[in-house]
Structures are given as structure tokens and as C-alpha cells.
Amino acid sequence: MYTLIILVNINNGDYMEKKDYKRIVDRHSASSNKVGNSVIAFLTGGLLGVIGCLLTDFYSSFFEMTSKDASVLMIVSLIFISCLLTSLGFFDKWVNFARCGLIIPITGFAHSMMSAGLEFKKEGLIYGIGSNAFKLAGSVIFYGVGVASFVAIIRYLGGF
């Protein structure tokens, strides 16, 4: 859209001042993008939910598993897909487009680890990939386990 604005103005022979341009960009990115971003996040997140549902149904009927096992396999397949697409280079662009629609589902967890692994590859195997793979995903596990311990102890001792 911005390139279009610039092109139109160049065609008119009317070169915009930097300030004017920035004002137009701000107006477009501030108001319309917030609503657009959340709609895109809603649609992509919902689509992933449906894909998860479909995969679970497929696995439970095809491999004759319980739906609990099938949902574990579904999560593993989503992780596999997002790791593969991240290393092939597609997934970064998609995450930039859909933002939270891909970050909040389990694909974001896999993407954060995979991209950290690739990014720090040049720093070596041990201090590069090994110690940086959990750089972003580590906080999820850290705070998840910390709070889950409290909740589980309270529920166990409270008996509900």
C-alpha cells in the first residue's frame, strides 16, 4: 500500500516531504493494522485449531488409537511441520504476517526453538546450537513448570 502511495505521488510529479509520508504511514499502520492484525490472528489460529482437530480425527480412525494418544501425535506432527518449514525458510515470513496466529499455537514454541538453533549455528555446536536452542522456549518451560508445581501441590493437598 505504501509503495502504491509513493508511486502515485511520483507519477504526479509531487514528491512528498518525509514528514508527510511518515504521517500517512502512521495513520495507516496505527488504526487499520491493529484490527487487521487481530482478524488475521483469529483466522490463522482458528485454522490451526481445525487442522489439529482434523489430524486427531484422522489418526484416531486410521491408527485406531484413543483420542488422547491421537492428540499427542497431532501435537508432534504440528511440531514436525513447523520445524521443517522453519528450516526451509518459509515459516519466518508466515510468522511475520500472522503474528500471534502462529505464535500462540504450539507451532510458535517449535518455531522459536528451531529458529534459535539455526541462528546460532555459526557459533558452534556446543555454545551455539546446544546452549541457545532453549533461549526463547526455555522461559515457557521455566515459568510453566514453576507455576504448575504450585497448582498441582495445591490441588493434591486440597483434594480437588
Next chain:
Amino acid sequence: MIYLNSFIFVGLISMIGQIILDNTKLTPGHITSMFVVVGALLDTFSLYDKVVDFVGPGAFVPITSFGHSLVHGALMGAEENGLIGVFGGMFNLTAAGISSVIFFTFIFSFLFNPRD
């Protein structure tokens, strides 16, 4: 029907995350950690179990289910071995996810090079 519920539930969670991301200075890292904590906290009164019953397998897709699965794994361990089982069983249900992420990252980061 269960597909529609999954679509709306996962979509709503993602949208809430996006609204937080757009209107505050929090980064995606903050938001994912926050949602895991929220998922674990919702399990204090087994609220997330009701969501899972209502939504179906789609409820396991967002990262909030990670906190939920951690709590349930810990409770499974606690039923078997008492209080120490909370720590022994913590990763009972999430182990498949975490191990597979590590495994795939391990393989793919050797096979592929980063692209710009």
C-alpha cells in the same frame, strides 16, 4: 460442531494474544510465557478441563494447553507416589512434545543452514 468450536476457541486465544501484542510493549516471548502460566492457573479449579470437554482436540493446539498438561501430569504422578510424584510426573504428558521439539531441532539444525 467440534470443528467450529475449535476454530473459535483457538482463534479467540490467538486474537487475545495479538491484541496484547499490539497495545502493550510486551514481546511474543512474554505473551507465550504468560499464556502457559494462565493455562496452569486455569487448572486450579479444573476450568481448562471443561474447555477441553467442550472444544475437543482443538483445545490442545494453543500453548495454554501446555500449562494444563503440566498440571495434569504432576497430578497423575502425585496420585501414584504422593507429594514427590508432583515432580516425578510433571512431564508425563508433555514429554512427547518437548522431546520431539528437541529431536527435530537437533536433526534439522545439522541438516539445514539459516537463510536470510
